[in-house]
Amino acid sequence: MKVNLILNGLRKTFEVQPNEYLLETLRNNHVTSVKNGCNASTCGSCTVLLDGKPVLSCSLLTARAEGHEVTTVEGLPEEIGFIADSFGAECADQCGFCNTGLALTVYALKKELKNPTDEEIKQYVVGNLCRCSGYQSQFKAIKRYLGEKR
Amino acid sequence: MEIKAYHKAASLNDAFELLKSHPDNAILGGGIWLKFSKKSINTLIDFSGLGLNQIIEKTDLFEIGAMVTLRDFEKHPGIRTLGKGFLSEATGKIMGIGFRNLATVGGSIIGGFPFSDFLTPLLTTDAELVFYPKKEISIQEYVEMKEKPVGILTHIRIRKNVNIGFFKKVCTTALDFAVLNVAVAITGHKFMIAVGARPGTAALATIAMNYINHANHPDGAAISETARIVMDTLKFGTDNVASEEYRKKLAQVYVARGLKEVIAHEG
Numbered sequence: 001m002k003v004n005l006i007l008n009g010l011r012k013t014f015e016v017q018p019n020e021y022l023l024e025t026l027r028n029n030h031v032t033s034v035k036n037g038c039n040a041s042t043c044g045s046c047t048v049l050l051d052g053k054p055v056l057s058c059s060l061l062t063a064r065a066e067g068h069e070v071t072t073v074e075g076l077p078e079e080i081g082f083i084a085d086s087f088g089a090e091c092a093d094q095c096g097f098c099n100t101g102l103a104l105t106v107y108a109l110k111k112e113l114k115n116p117t118d119e120e121i122k123q124y125v126v127g128n129l130c131r132c133s134g135y136q137s138q139f140k141a142i143k144r145y146l147g148e149k150r
Numbered sequence: 151m152e153i154k155a156y157h158k159a160a161s162l163n164d165a166f167e168l169l170k171s172h173p174d175n176a177i178l179g180g181g182i183w184l185k186f187s188k189k190s191i192n193t194l195i196d197f198s199g200l201g202l203n204q205i206i207e208k209t210d211l212f213e214i215g216a217m218v219t220l221r222d223f224e225k226h227p228g229i230r231t232l233g234k235g236f237l238s239e240a241t242g243k244i245m246g247i248g249f250r251n252l253a254t255v256g257g258s259i260i261g262g263f264p265f266s267d268f269l270t271p272l273l274t275t276d277a278e279l280v281f282y283p284k285k286e287i288s289i290q291e292y293v294e295m296k297e298k299p300v301g302i303l304t305h306i307r308i309r310k311n312v313n314i315g316f317f318k319k320v321c322t323t324a325l326d327f328a329v330l331n332v333a334v335a336i337t338g339h340k341f342m343i344a345v346g347a348r349p350g351t352a353a354l355a356t357i358a359m360n361y362i363n364h365a366n367h368p369d370g371a372a373i374s375e376t377a378r379i380v381m382d383t384l385k386f387g388t389d390n391v392a393s394e395e396y397r398k399k400l401a402q403v404y405v406a407r408g409l410k411e412v413i414a415h416e417g
Binding site: 001041044060063064066105125127 | 183194
């Protein structure tokens with residue numbers, strides 16, 4: 001079946017199976033910034049924005065995304081660059097596998113919550129697991145990014 | 151999981167006629183757990199385009215479309231006030247944001263998942279499920295039904311008579327399934343107690359509720375006795391997460407704590 005998406009601002013048509021999930025469709029079409037971590041709705045590495053909201057692409061049937069806007073890190077180069085700079089400044093990077101999913105969640109957090117508390121920040125990103133950093137440096141990096149005025 | 155065809159429904163009638171036409175046709179909710187199903191689906195019916203993603207506040211109830219996501223439910227200003235916010239807070243503890251932006255209220259009910267942190271607190275409200283074609287069933291009745299109704303869940307109506315509620319999910323980390331979950335509420339001036347992940351699907355502790363609702367004074371002794379009745383009358387079990395004995399003890403402790411909290415904060 002054919003599915004039409006607006007991927008990073010461009011209209012795209014994909015030929016997919018009815019049981020195909022968006023993660024598979026994106027990666028099969030060379031959008032490999034979207035990572036396959038657990039493939040079980042848990043780790044958050046596969047996060048993309050669907051109409052601006054963070055969703056797990058491993059858990060969204062591609063057919064359900066018909067006509068919707070899908071955004072990956074490639075679609076937000078400037079803002080993702082600011083997030084990357086904050087992560088670099090706080091040494092919040094190690095293997096980098098979870099970074100793209102986390103960056104999109106952090107971007108959505110900034111859009112959705114004004115002046116979030118520490119607890120609200122933690123709750124917002126709880127679904128993005130990192131097996132390297134221990135979260136403290138990432139938490140500092142997120143606060144740095146949210147606190148920067150541009 | 152095999153899906154032979156995918157159909158975007160043009161109307162509820164279209165969806166229902168297609169659902170009836172083949173025993174292996176199915177309705178798509180959030181679709182999150184579908185991938186773990188061993189079922190072969192003939193036609194998967196998507197009714198997400200039918201405007202059932204709205205929460206409408208009426209004088210005495212909230213009418214929630216079956217396709218409302220858990221995140222939209224949790225964030226809704228009216229739902230945040232219901233039962234002093236316990237339904238919203240309980241929903242906000244389910245997995246991460248990326249999960250809750252996909253999972254739907256309807257899918258969480260129809261799925262009947264034993265680990266559900268949505269169903270347990272909902273059972274302590276006077277919620278009513280609205281199906282197409284016309285059928286309305288209370289959430290309590292629905293959970294107990296062995297043969298579920300053939301139809302499409304379109305709305306959930308939650309009455310505003312939930313004064314206060316308490317919810318506890320017992321788990322090791324935020325993204326774990328509950329070892330046990332407990333909800334206690336005062337709804338329509340009555341105590342309601344539900345326990346889920348026992349590891350069976352959430353159930354009301356009706357004998358214990360009857361006891362505390364007929365107690366002269368819901369004091370410390372009555373609360374302890376109610377918690378003991380929950381432990382003794384609900385069915386608990388052992389799986390690879392926890393033993394039956396451990397779950398019973400957890401239920402006893404958190405039901406007592408829940409009752410104390412709702413009594414103290416009812417206001």
